[in-house]
């Protein structure tokens with residue numbers, strides 16, 4: 001096992017020092033409960049055969065059936081899947097959901113697949129992992145390069161195999177197949193709710209904030225819309241092709257239109273807007289640096305070059321563990337991923353509940369549920385920060401561990417079994 005998972009776990013061990021949980025409970029979280037590795041045979045359109053490596057990891061199920069997305073990407077590997085499953089375990093616990101954490105992935109470049117090949121691969125994934133999946137055991141969702149259409153294929157394949165139609169076995173489905181209204185917007189909107197809720201614990205100005213946003217995809221664009229609606233300015237935004245900056249705030253709807261038509265943020269034609277290379281985004285002057293693209297963007301090597309007062313982690317692990325200490329020293333507080341992007345899994349839970357009820361909630365009910373969960377989690381985190389005088393990430397891990405460890409210890413600890 002390489003560094004990614006052990007680095008991620010260091011954040012849990014750091015939090016352990018500040019919350020009252022026993023060692024043997026933390027040991028339950030040292031390694032994943034179950035990881036299955038398979039190769040999926042894919043018959044290509046030209047008749048050739050590919051064998052694709054694929055994984056599904058259920059990290060811990062103390063709180064309930066495990067939950068986590070399936071990623072199709074050439075960077076996917078065993079360790080990434082296990083690390084993201086660990087993060088999901090912490091996130092579901094912090095969000096107060098009755099779910100454990102999981103993740104899945106296939107090592108594949110979907111740009112090289114036709115739509116039919118992608119369908120065969122997606123159905124092949126369900127066949128390979130069918131025994132591990134199910135609405136009461138392990139519930140996948142979309143992630144990189146998977147979306148509503150892949151979830152629709154998965155529900156259909158699972159129905160063929162199990163002989164029963166189980167919409168609650170997958171979330172992120174199209175609304176017509178039982179998907180939750182507002183799921184697309186949930187992560188971005190949730191990130192803004194988290195930011196507003198923890199704002200008092202950050203050293204930020206009282207009025208509208210200047211925000212620099214890396215990544216203008218699903219999560220980033222909905223965060224930008226919600227932030228502007230709440231009176232903040234997106235002063236800079238980037239995608240893989242470059243960045244654009246305007247000190248008075250960017251025209252977010254114009255950027256969203258450009259992106260929807262295959263353009264880049266750099267195509268924006270707004271008086272006074274200036275473009276630059278994508279990598280300049282993180283050093284641009286702002287109150288909040290919102291990272292909604294990739295992992296490992298801020299490292300120990302570049303942490304000293306940031307010009308922000310706080311970081312909002314909308315992506316998973318955009319701040320590498322090696323940057324934690326330099327950022328603490330620089331006084332830059334981080335709103336951690338397990339809190340900031342928890343809105344996605346909260347609304348996935350709302351979808352699972354609706355499927356089990358056989359009902360579809362109206363969008364405002366889904367949004368109210370999102371708001372309640374985000375506010376409750378954020379307030380647990382800020383309370384722990386104040387009580388223990390710790391940074392926000394450590395407090396978030398601490399709050400997640402308290403709930404997880406309560407669930408684990410309810411079945412007994414060394415204390416209970418000492419005398420046989």
Ligand SMILES: NC(=O)c1ccc[n+]([C@@H]2O[C@H](COP(=O)([O-])OP(=O)(O)OC[C@H]3O[C@@H](n4cnc5c(N)ncnc54)[C@H](O)[C@@H]3O)[C@@H](O)[C@H]2O)c1
Nearest residue numbers: 187215216217218219239240278292293314315316341344
């Ligand atoms: N969408 C969700 O519900 C959700 C939930 C939890 C976590 N996340 C995480 O948030 C991140 C973004 O997810 P998404 O669904 O918005 O993905 P997405 O694919 O819709 O968007 C990603 C964006 O990042 C941009 N990007 C890629 N490389 C870049 C670079 N070098 N510089 C600047 N921008 C770059 C892309 O151009 C795109 O605009 C991922 O890490 C994902 O795992 C998403």
